[in-house]
Amino acid sequence: MADGSPMISVRDLYRSFGEHEVLSGLNLDIEAGTTSVILGGSGSGKTVLIKHMIGLLKPDRGEVLVEGEDIVPLGDRELERVRRKFGMVFQGSALFDSMSVYENVAFPLREHTDLSEREIRERVAGKLALVDLHGIEEKYPADLSGGMRKRVGLARAIVRDPKIVLYDEPTTGLDPITTDYVDDMILTAKRRLGVTSVVISHDVASSFKVADRIAFLYDGKIVAHSPPAELRRSTHPVVERFLSTWFGKN
Amino acid sequence: MTGRMASQADTPPRRASPVAVAVEWVGSLVLEGVRTFFGVLALAGSVGRWMIRPPFRVENLFAQFDFVGVGSVLIVALTGLFTGMVFATQSWSAFERFGAESLVGPTVAITITRELAPVLSALMITMRAGSATCTELGTMRVTEQVDALETMAVSPVQYLLVPRILAGVLMGPLLAMLFDTAGVFGGFAIAVLVKGLSVGTFVLRTQDIVGPDDVVEGLVKAAVFGLAVMLIACHHGYYASGGAKGVGQATTRAMVSSAVSVFILDYFLGLLFH
Numbered sequence: 422m423a424d425g426s427p428m429i430s431v432r433d434l435y436r437s438f439g440e441h442e443v444l445s446g447l448n449l450d451i452e453a454g455t456t457s458v459i460l461g462g463s464g465s466g467k468t469v470l471i472k473h474m475i476g477l478l479k480p481d482r483g484e485v486l487v488e489g490e491d492i493v494p495l496g497d498r499e500l501e502r503v504r505r506k507f508g509m510v511f512q513g514s515a516l517f518d519s520m521s522v523y524e525n526v527a528f529p530l531r532e533h534t535d536l537s538e539r540e541i542r543e544r545v546a547g548k549l550a551l552v553d554l555h556g557i558e559e560k561y562p563a564d565l566s567g568g569m570r571k572r573v574g575l576a577r578a579i580v581r582d583p584k585i586v587l588y589d590e591p592t593t594g595l596d597p598i599t600t601d602y603v604d605d606m607i608l609t610a611k612r613r614l615g616v617t618s619v620v621i622s623h624d625v626a627s628s629f630k631v632a633d634r635i636a637f638l639y640d641g642k643i644v645a646h647s648p649p650a651e652l653r654r655s656t657h658p659v660v661e662r663f664l665s666t667w668f669g670k671n
Numbered sequence: 672m673t674g675r676m677a678s679q680a681d682t683p684p685r686r687a688s689p690v691a692v693a694v695e696w697v698g699s700l701v702l703e704g705v706r707t708f709f710g711v712l713a714l715a716g717s718v719g720r721w722m723i724r725p726p727f728r729v730e731n732l733f734a735q736f737d738f739v740g741v742g743s744v745l746i747v748a749l750t751g752l753f754t755g756m757v758f759a760t761q762s763w764s765a766f767e768r769f770g771a772e773s774l775v776g777p778t779v780a781i782t783i784t785r786e787l788a789p790v791l792s793a794l795m796i797t798m799r800a801g802s803a804t805c806t807e808l809g810t811m812r813v814t815e816q817v818d819a820l821e822t823m824a825v826s827p828v829q830y831l832l833v834p835r836i837l838a839g840v841l842m843g844p845l846l847a848m849l850f851d852t853a854g855v856f857g858g859f860a861i862a863v864l865v866k867g868l869s870v871g872t873f874v875l876r877t878q879d880i881v882g883p884d885d886v887v888e889g890l891v892k893a894a895v896f897g898l899a900v901m902l903i904a905c906h907h908g909y910y911a912s913g914g915a916k917g918v919g920q921a922t923t924r925a926m927v928s929s930a931v932s933v934f935i936l937d938y939f940l941g942l943l944f945h
Binding site: 472475477497500501502504505507508509511512513515516517518528529532533587 | 810811814815816818819821822823824825826
């Protein structure tokens with residue numbers, strides 16, 4: 422952003438489910454135009470955090486600022502306006518299985534623009550080409566591999582050129598080659614579209630490849646937040662232990 | 672102290688008495704019913720709010736008319752036809768004992784229009800469209816397709832639920848009218864074609880006794896039942912959780928709640944009309 426304030430700012434966020442406190446006063450700033458990875462173990466609250474960023478969940482306490490606007494008190498209508506700034510890639514892709522690939526990618530354009538069918542077709546073809554998919558417009562999600570579904574999910578997320586793209590565990594369950602491909606896809610989206618990306622992951626290798634900054638989520642708080650090279654030198658015991666599973670003990 | 676702990680360890684855990692188990696079971700059923708009732712009411716409020724806000728997705732609405740209404744035509748017509756035939760056969764054997772065979776036509780017509788058409792067509796909607804709706808919405812929920820709609824700034828209530836519930840309200844009475852027609856024709860077929868009652872007697876006696884009020888009562892009931900069964904199916908599917916098993920359990924709960932609700936509502940609507 423022009424004034425240097427963060428694109429997304431999470432302040433003192435608390436959220437419990439029943440007796441279980443998942444987020445305990447979490448603070449995090451996401452700078453515009455960067456790719457930030459939120460790293461943490463399974464069940465650490467990464468998905469809960471990302472759902473707060475787009476207003477799918479409301480916190481018990483705290484603020485979520487998107488371009489300086491607190492989205493926590495907003496109603497349905499105002500949230501719809503804020504959500505138009507976002508695209509989101511889901512862990513399981515969340516493609517509409519009753520629609521073809523073309524209809525899935527065209528969906529946000531049909532809902533929120535007055536583009537003609539020819540313009541929609543061109544835009545869809547362009548975004549599918551960006552994720553290196555060609556000639557699959559008439560296929561249905563059930564006919565695609567996991568990696569292809571992720572790519573269609575990304576094409577759908579970026580079809581309206583959002584300012585922010587959220588990735589929920591984009592490489593979970595993928596083989597190493599497809600994982601590498603998805604990482605490249607995230608880097609390409611940032612390079613070509615200049616979007617602010619927030620990736621939640623527990624995949625250390627993938628995180629170090631795509632991130633400008635990595636935030637480590639533990640015990641409901643961000644316990645480390647720095648560029649990847651600095652994070653490797655972190656002395657926080659949980660971060661050290663987590664990273665040692667990939668980089669080794671030394 | 673040690674001795675007491677040892678004796679506690681030796682004692683097998685006490686089993687709850689059958690009465691306590693029964694009370695707990697009934698209590699959990701009542702709680703579940705109350706939770707569902709208020710959940711459905713809250714969802715109805717939300718659907719009402721989103722129904723009057725643009726954009727109005729006419730294409731989605733007609734797709735649901737097709738699914739709930741047109742798709743149920745055959746099953747409702749068949750059910751109506753055979754219900755009318757069975758009812759005429761049974762009432763003929765009762766009425767012929769005291770020479771009142773001419774009352775078979777109005778008896779069949781009045782029972783079908785007031786009660787059987789709305790109730791049985793609502794049950795057909797429940798089984799066919801309600802179960803599919805609940806499963807589809809539940810699958811969309813657990814595979815994050817509902818969340819995906821929200822992140823794309825599209826209200827899932829408006830996009831998914833409003834057309835389904837409107838289809839229930841509007842298609843319910845139309846299917847009940849079809850049931851009326853098929854049922855009365857079934858009664859006519861048995862009374863006139865099989866048992867030999869004259870056409871004039873069947874038609875005139877039916878016209879004498881059955882009035883527009885009876886038909887209207889049935890159609891109002893059908894609209895209320897259509898609303899109720901689709902709301903319940905949508906509620907259970909929309910809030911499903913726990914993967915494939917959770918969706919299956921949600922569908923079972925939706926079917927049971929819908930069927931029971933139809934009979935309970937039928938009683939109270941009956942009181943209202945009479």
